[in-house]
Amino acid sequence: MKFKPVFENVTRPIQVLGPCSAETEQQVMETARQLAENDVKVDLFRAGIWKPRTRPNSFEGIGAEGLEWLKKVRDEFGYKITTEVANKDHAFEAVKAKVDVVWIGARTTVNPFAVQEIADALKGTDIPVLVKNPINPDLKLWMGGIERLLNVGLDRVGVIHRGFSKFGKSVFRNSPQWQIPLALKQEFPGIQILCDASHIAGNRENLYSVSQAALNLNFDGVMLETHPTPDDAWSDAAQQVTPADLKKNVLDKLIVRKETGDDPVFQHNLEDLRSQIDLIDKELFQLFADRMNLAEKIGEYKKQNNITIYQQGRWSEILEGMMEKAGPMGLSSRFVDKVLKAIHEESISRQEQIMQSENENAVK
Template identity: 50%
Template sequence: ARSTVSPFIVQEIADALEGTDKIVLVKNPVNPDLALWLGGIERLYSANIKNLGVIHRGFSTYEKTRYRNNPEWQIAIELQNRFPDLPLICDPSHITGKRDMIFEVSQTALDLNFNGLMIETHVDPENAWSDAAQQVTPDTLIQMMEDLKIRKETDTEVEYRNSLNTLRTQIDVIDHQLIDILGKRMKIADAIGALKKDKNVAVLQSKRWNEILGKMILEGEENKLSEEFILRVFKAIHQESINHQEKIMNG
């Protein structure tokens, strides 16, 4: 993961392994940068290394989350779209950092059509020399493998359900991100409310609001979103922002 961050290190590795038929697995970079990940893969391809795979082990963040490394599933999904034939392996141990979350993340990965899992196991996890909290016993791993649902395509009906489950899982991931982003937006609205209260400024700023609407409608059109939809969404967001600011102003 740390090597993938540096194009220079990746190039050195590519030069050293040029033409090899050995399996080479490329972890995602530590920071959530799809371009770096893609660049690493392309450098290895250019060195005539064809037996490639990628490992998704999550991304570091300065924010406190329930993960050790944020999965940022949309980045792995985009990579999968760019390289559909490249084996994609999930490392739920490093993503979660907690053994009790490994099954959940593993199932999500399988539902997103990952090709495999890389799970840390230890006969005595509590006494492991490193990453003890994210390791499971061999027995737990066996049970996990039995409980995980692998959706195989055997006929038209199953193929449809698999595709639908994959799409719905992607939507679930994005929906969680939307909620997180909206929460962050409202925290900023709270800060604006406090500033306005301190300076005795009215909550509603019509000129600013109209500017936002105009820009969002244009951006919505570029993303094939109707003006009606954009207006409904941003009016709701704006009203919630006003509610937050009013609470601060009158609190």
């Protein structure tokens, strides 16, 4: 599936910058002015004018009036403009205002009916669309949003990774779960992907580290929120910074890495290391297969002796024992926990099949 780029003739990293919300005409214009004064590269100026909020009585956007302010930014500073559309009426208004790019937010992507309505409203236009990931970590739902746009003939489609909601405390406002956007890139090779570091971080302190992590993973660029007086922002104040701070503490520090190198020595050494990894992977999967064969034999033995499959004591013993060994090996407890749980789940599944076969034979 081929995509036309949303951003053409733009050097990496692509930078989509602006306030979380358009609050007043003065605030929008001042943001743009400070970006220009600080010589910040702005590939797309962003501002939300319709703001779906978690709870009522929060600022839910200035509405269509804000489109005029964005158009004024484009006229005075030459920046292309973008805003979020959450329903078909927003889409019609954005097209009428000749907004350069629209994006579909996480709260909308989660609803296929809403995405389809927007897709139908945009059908027949050539407006580029960026699709944020849904709030929940559902790869297929994200893919579905993209496919709905493609199905109506829109081909300038890109995506924005803004992280996923997660219950409980975390250093992130929204958990990045980088494996999901990387899986999306595998499904849609060539699609441009931005990282909304502001919504992942949820604070000013982590904007740079999240942005750099995205570029390290070969993302095309970043979406970042900036405000002339962040502490006074009407929405998401904690994650916004002034244009000057954004340039100094985030954008100027970003390192753009190459996808590959031209140095023959580098290529030779890299291929050598990769060959070693391939051999180890082959050995690992053979060991996994051997382990599952043993698990099946244990399942047969349990069936013959009428013993339950799951045994808490044994599982705790394995988990605790391997956790103790993980540290000296340089392996994180998080990694070991995930691997062991996946192995245990597969072992249980194999033994369940063995037990089930006995039940099926009894029925016959």
